[in-house]
Amino acid sequence: MIVLLILLVIASTAVVRLLWKEYRYHSERLSNAQQQLVTAQLLLKTNAPVDAAALWKLHWTTSQSDFAAYQNKELWPRLHLLYNNHPYRLNERLEEIGSIANDIDQPPARQLINTTLVSGLRAVVNDLQMNPPAHASKLKLITISIVPAFFLWVLVYHWIVYRRLKDKSVQIAGELQVKRNQLENLTYNDPLTETSNRKAITEFLSRYQQSGRADEFVALAILDLDYFQQINDVFGYFAGDAVLREVAERIGHELRDDDRLGRLDADRYALVLCDLTSPKNAEEVINRIQQVVCHPIHYQKNTLNITCTVGAAVQRADTIEIADLFKLSDQALFQAKQHRRGSILLLSDQQQAALGRQRQIINTLKNKPPEEIFGLVYQPIVDMQTRRITGCECLLRWTADQPEHLGAAELVPILEMFGDINEVGMWVLNTSMKQLQSWQSRYHLKDFVMSVNLSARQIESDEFASTLASIVHDMNLQPHNIALELTETVAIKHLEAGRHQLAQLRNNGFNISLDDFGTGYSSLQYLKNMPASSVKIDQSFVQEMLNDERDMAIVKGAIDIASAIGLLVIAEGIDTAQQAECIQKLGCHKGQGFLFSRPLTATEFEYQLSPREATAGNNFNNPSAA
Secondary structure (H helix, E strand, O other): OHHHHHHHHHHHHHHHHHHHHHHHHHHHHHHHHHHHHHHHHHHHHHOOHHHHHHHHHHHHHHHOHHHHHHHHOOHHHHHHHHHHOOOOOHHHHHHHHHHHOOOOOOOOOHHHHHHHHHHHHHHHHHHHHHOOOOOHHHHHHHHHHHHHHHHHHHHHHHHHHHHHHHHHHHHHHHHHHHHHHHHHHHHHEEOOOOEEOHHHHHHHHHHHHHOOOOOOEEEEEEEEEOOHHHHHHHHOHHHHHHHHHHHHHHHHHHOOOOOEEEEEEOOEEEEEEEEEOOHHHHHHHHHHHHHHHOOOEEEOOEEEOOOEEEEEEEEEHHHOOHHHHHHHHHHHHHHHHHHOOOOEEEOOHHHHHHHHHHHHHHHHHHHOOHHHHEEEEEEEEEEOOOOEEEEEEEEEEEOOOOOOOOOHHHHHHHHHHHOOHHHHHHHHHHHHHHHHHHHHHHHOOOOOEEEEEOOHHHHHOOOHHHHHHHHHHHOOOOHHHEEEEEEHHHHHHOHHHHHHHHHHHHHOOOEEEEEEEOOOOOOHHHHHHOOOOEEEEOHHHHHHOOOOHHHHHHHHHHHHHHHHOOOEEEEEOOOOHHHHHHHHHOOOOEEEOOOOOOOEOHHHHHHHHOOOOOEOOOHHHOHHHO
């Protein structure tokens, strides 16, 4: 269509251009002839007789048969040029005629001008006026026909294009709306169960929070189908999909109009329970839903028994923290599964407060360097025979203002999961090594051993052994004065990943101590393969050994086994003299506990290191005095 229109325009333009040139040429001829006629008439009235005679002589000369006699004269070339020039340029021709005929002496003849020149010019003008160009009528016809046809063609063409574009735009708009609906459906809905997804649940909670409903509670419950993967494995994924749809339909029938159901992933559903007057209402609704969900499901000829575990958290409607609500619900589900599959756990206020405390710790770790958050204390380790201090364990303490009373058992898992345990661990090593260097230079402690706890992340680092060796060398310390402690569980769980690092440290002269011995796997095979130099019997056995024969047997067996394979044995948690006496009789080498001293600051520990105070006969027998 476009090409045809272009060719039509080009052809029309060429025809019109040619016809216009012919028409303009004819118009110029007519104009010149009219101008010449006016000039000739003026000449007839004003010319002198001499000029008239010249014109007569010229006319007579050129009309005679013996005109050939003049060919050898100068007249012929001039006449030739005159009559071959433009035929209607009268002014120039009259001047030329006058100059040619000046010397001719024939009598004047005005009649010659009247009959010849004026009459001829009138005939030319009449002829031009009466006979337009041969193609003038065609030009008008073409102009009259082509221009409207062209505009008609343009209008038809644009109407056709417009209709097509309109139909196409309607089609595209319809397809776009379908795609938009599909995209919105995928964005906010689960295609399998036709319920909300996580994004829709989150936005629903956000709108509910902005509604400003006071004195109400909202609960987020996460329902997880137990052993759902077995249904997929045994009956196939179509059966699993049928179960998911059936469970969603059952839950939907039990929810109220203001509640919302969504599928988070795989076999987990989110239930938002609104307009609750108390947390107790949430538990009642969840119990009812769980009972309905756990009814058997019939798929084809099979009966599928379904159970589910639910974890939930409740917050006030006007103080919803959406991220916390999801986190608390996940934590509740995890704890419910740990307790018993098929149970329901609604987080208590104390549990929610514990998670809030954890979040506070994480924020502090992110915003401050280790030296502004932590401090180190040192608990003496004594020889059970002489009761003299032979070393100490370096313990990490939280010194920041908030939260208070934070122990290592709570802190270390948070550091390993959310903080930079390697950065904190390196700060502990540098600080404790500097303290050991100071004590050795002041008190000449050749066999004093500083014990430092390590995390799993540190022993998995390929650079840890070389970095520690560099620190010790730069501080002019000896590796045998340093003991690196790992809990039995961590050491065995990460044995393969950290075996090379531990072996390298042991070969370099460092002591490797297995802490909390007896609480982990307690496998003799692991103990034999562990490059350890000592074990520390966990305090839970030491503190109950006098009251429970089984704890006594465990302590005695651990001491005998460790001593038999050449390991130094240290007992933790010795709080009474009777415990110390019993541990000594069982052959334990060293001890640690409140009987000897609580953990001390560096200044307090220096007082215990002075020669007159460094035995159990002084303050060690009175923990409070230390």
